[in-house]
Amino acid sequence: MTVTDLFLQQAINGLSLGAMYALLALGFTLVYGILELINFSHFNVFMVGSFIALWVLQQFGVSGQDTILYGLPLVGVLVTAFAVTMLATGVIGVGIERFMLRRLRNVKGPAAMITTIGVSYILFNLVLLTVGADSKNFPNPLPSVQFAIGGAVLRLREVLIWIIATLLMLALTFFVQRTKMGRAMRATAQDAEAARMMGVEVDRVIMMAFFLGSALAGAGGLIFGLYYNFTSFIIGFNSGLRAFTAAVLGGIGNVPGAMLGGVLIGLIEAIGGQLIGSAWADVIIFAILVLVLVFRPAGLLGRLAPNKS
Amino acid sequence: MLTRRSAFKAAAGMAAVSAVGIGPARADQVVKVGINLSFTGADATSASRIANGAILAFEEADKYHEVPGITFDLEKYDDGSATAGQYDPAQAATNARKMVSDRAVIAALGPQMSGAGKAMAPILSAGDLATITPSSTNPDITDPKFAAQYRPAGKPIYFRTVATDAYQGPNMANYMAETLKVKSVYVLDDSGAYGVGLADAFQKQAEKIGIKVLGRDRLDPKAADYAAVLTKIKSLDPQALYYGGVGQAGVKLAKQAYEILPNVIKAGGDGMQSADLLAGAGFPAVEGWYATIAAPHVTDDPKVADFSRRYVERFKIQPDDYTITCYTAARVIIEAVKDLEANKKPVTRDAVRDAIQGVTIQNSLLGPIAFDENGDLKNKIISVFQIKKDPAKPLDSPADQYKYVGVAPMA
Numbered sequence: 001m002t003v004t005d006l007f008l009q010q011a012i013n014g015l016s017l018g019a020m021y022a023l024l025a026l027g028f029t030l031v032y033g034i035l036e037l038i039n040f041s042h043f044n045v046f047m048v049g050s051f052i053a054l055w056v057l058q059q060f061g062v063s064g065q066d067t068i069l070y071g072l073p074l075v076g077v078l079v080t081a082f083a084v085t086m087l088a089t090g091v092i093g094v095g096i097e098r099f100m101l102r103r104l105r106n107v108k109g110p111a112a113m114i115t116t117i118g119v120s121y122i123l124f125n126l127v128l129l130t131v132g133a134d135s136k137n138f139p140n141p142l143p144s145v146q147f148a149i150g151g152a153v154l155r156l157r158e159v160l161i162w163i164i165a166t167l168l169m170l171a172l173t174f175f176v177q178r179t180k181m182g183r184a185m186r187a188t189a190q191d192a193e194a195a196r197m198m199g200v201e202v203d204r205v206i207m208m209a210f211f212l213g214s215a216l217a218g219a220g221g222l223i224f225g226l227y228y229n230f231t232s233f234i235i236g237f238n239s240g241l242r243a244f245t246a247a248v249l250g251g252i253g254n255v256p257g258a259m260l261g262g263v264l265i266g267l268i269e270a271i272g273g274q275l276i277g278s279a280w281a282d283v284i285i286f287a288i289l290v291l292v293l294v295f296r297p298a299g300l301l302g303r304l305a306p307n308k309s
Numbered sequence: 310m311l312t313r314r315s316a317f318k319a320a321a322g323m324a325a326v327s328a329v330g331i332g333p334a335r336a337d338q339v340v341k342v343g344i345n346l347s348f349t350g351a352d353a354t355s356a357s358r359i360a361n362g363a364i365l366a367f368e369e370a371d372k373y374h375e376v377p378g379i380t381f382d383l384e385k386y387d388d389g390s391a392t393a394g395q396y397d398p399a400q401a402a403t404n405a406r407k408m409v410s411d412r413a414v415i416a417a418l419g420p421q422m423s424g425a426g427k428a429m430a431p432i433l434s435a436g437d438l439a440t441i442t443p444s445s446t447n448p449d450i451t452d453p454k455f456a457a458q459y460r461p462a463g464k465p466i467y468f469r470t471v472a473t474d475a476y477q478g479p480n481m482a483n484y485m486a487e488t489l490k491v492k493s494v495y496v497l498d499d500s501g502a503y504g505v506g507l508a509d510a511f512q513k514q515a516e517k518i519g520i521k522v523l524g525r526d527r528l529d530p531k532a533a534d535y536a537a538v539l540t541k542i543k544s545l546d547p548q549a550l551y552y553g554g555v556g557q558a559g560v561k562l563a564k565q566a567y568e569i570l571p572n573v574i575k576a577g578g579d580g581m582q583s584a585d586l587l588a589g590a591g592f593p594a595v596e597g598w599y600a601t602i603a604a605p606h607v608t609d610d611p612k613v614a615d616f617s618r619r620y621v622e623r624f625k626i627q628p629d630d631y632t633i634t635c636y637t638a639a640r641v642i643i644e645a646v647k648d649l650e651a652n653k654k655p656v657t658r659d660a661v662r663d664a665i666q667g668v669t670i671q672n673s674l675l676g677p678i679a680f681d682e683n684g685d686l687k688n689k690i691i692s693v694f695q696i697k698k699d700p701a702k703p704l705d706s707p708a709d710q711y712k713y714v715g716v717a718p719m720a
Contacts, residue, residue: 001543001544001546005544006540006541006544009540009543010537010540013534013536013537013540014537016536017534017536064591065591065592065593065594124391125391128349128391132353133349133350133351133353133389133391133394134351134353134354134556134585134588134589135351135556135557135560135561135585135588135589135590136589137588137589137590137591155568224533228533228534228561228564228565229564229594230560230561230564230589230590232351232394232589233391233394234394234531235533237531238529238531238532238533239533269534269537270536270537270540271537273537273538273541274537274540274541277526277527278526278527278528278529278535278537278538278541279500279526279527279528279529281529281532281537282529
């Protein structure tokens with residue numbers, strides 16, 4: 001492998017990681033943009049999503065590493081798995097908002113944030129106690145097609161993950177920019193009080209933010225499983241923390257910022273690991289975060305948070 | 310459950326004694342043995358298999374009244390925590406304190422993991438409570454060089470029925486050079502006490518015998534993605550990869566190394582010898598991995614057949630090698646207590662410790678068992694295995710999927 005091949009390969013690795021972090025970061029940013037609340041339960045909604053996806057795939061008889069699908073059955077299984085997983089995690093997100101966070105909405109102080117940490121641990125332990133602590137084998141229905149670019153290898157699953165993540169992010173951008181609900185979300189993010197006066201149903205908007213964010217986390221969970229072919233009750237914290245960092249790096253509350261942050265963190269992790277050593281990956285990521293925040297406290301693309309008047 | 314069962318047995322024994330009218334009814338003295346393993350997290354399956362060995366040993370000792378007047382009560386302690394996802398040294402230290410503060414506990418078994426052992430040893434030493442580990446192999450804990458750290462009270466309290474990584478890593482390096490003809494290797498560890506120590510010992514010997522070490526890196530067991538480091542390894546093109554570490558990082562490493570480094574010889578220590586690895590990473594990813602254990606391989610030994618039969622009858626699964634080291638460790642405690650009873654000495658912690666030090670079992674399932682002045686086995690053997698798929702057998706059963714390939718040459 002030449003040096004160029006090596007960096008190309010690390011860029012491919014980093015982009016795939018980044019796509020997943022970006023999907024997760026969007027959930028933090030959507031909720032923060034509207035409520036100024038850091039939703040830590042998001043970590044483990046993602047983890048639960050990967051288990052729901054595992055269950056859906058098993059219902060289709062896809063299990064282990066030997067069931068490979070092609071053509072229409074593959075597309076059908078994947079579309080169904082994404083739809084069911086996203087719907088289910090979306091509903092979990094709405095449930096968390098409706099039954100746990102709504103009553104705390106006007107409580108000052110960290111009560112709501114602490115509640116989300118609590119919910120995170122509840123989900124974590126529920127999964128631990130129901131499915132057990134060992135890593136679960138996640139099926140890999142994708143044919144192992146590889147493209148060689150010089151000495152670097154691009155696998156079908158990487159291409160697929162980029163496509164799916166890009167489609168989901170485009171759909172979200174379209175939703176936020178072009179639909180009535182999206183406009184209501186942006187209005188609420190700017191000034192909830194004024195939006196309410198203009199006839200925006202703020203409760204529905206907030207529910208929608210939780211639904212979308214959690215659905216994207218579910219998609220992230222499925223992608224995680226397809227990419228790494230394993231899942232475990234513990235995957236939420238590491239990915240979640242990096243995704244949260246990505247959201248802050250890009251500018252929390254800012255949708256394109258979360259995507260950019262995710263991809264950057266993924267690339268930093270891969271290329272930093274190459275140059276300095278993987279053991280240093282976290283040090284590099286968080287050192288860069290600190291540096292960026294020192295010079296641009298609002299993140300790379302600026303922070304779009306509520307204007308509290 | 311164990312407590313209730315032993316209590317019931319004690320009560321039944323008492324009833325029997327008074328029924329035949331031999332003297333005043335006297336309950337057996339119940340002696341508690343703590344067993345600390347990682348029942349939560351990535352090594353949970355191995356933990357319960359190891360614990361089974363001890364359960365069987367004490368159940369049989371009680372059933373046949375092997376030590377007259379004594380009933381054993383095995384109390385489980387879990388050093389795995391949900392947040393760590395594997396063993397947690399802080400939890401292990403807490404468990405050690407719990408055992409020490411319970412005066413009924415006269416000896417302990419475990420821990421499973423060296424990282425837990427390092428946290429527990431100083432506390433056990435201060436409490437004069439001996440433990441016998443069936444599987445923790447980090448050499449520092451019993452090394453007299455570190456006595457101030459791990460046995461501040463002076464006497465050895467950390468005994469093992471396994472050899473240490475001072476043999477496991479180097480002997481595997483010898484095996485790679487002599488049997489597998491490896492010329493270059495990349496070394497990884499999982500940042501735990503066991504993994505780092507094992508990888509260090511391997512690396513030192515590899516360098517000494519002329520295997521070129523192309524690099525060394527560390528995996529974060531909680532991270533999901535090792536593609537970056539594996540890509541780096543691929544660019545260096547080593548013949549072999551050696552991983553010092555346990556299952557949590559090992560499962561992901563096996564999966565991703567299978568794709569990125571398909572033609573590299575991959576090997577690990579006893580941390581890569583587990584049902585969790587077979588189930589979590591699965592075939593074809595685990596195919597071809599080498600793993601060692603720090604004990605002689607005995608589950609195929611005819612002498613062990615009778616043990617296996619009793620074990621399968623009781624637990625409905627096959628024993629593995631560390632089940633047997635734990636069974637043997639429990640036997641050592643039973644022998645020690647038997648010695649004390651025979652000599653009419655009180656069964657106290659320090660007496661049990663001294664008795665363990667002096668125990669010699671000539672024909673244990675592991676061959677002769679005796680401890681040196683630091684608590685290590687006098688007889689040290691490292692066995693090498695390779696994973697070869699046997700589709701006819703359960704795919705997550707280590708006894709069926711790991712094929713014994715020989716003893717690693719002494720360093």
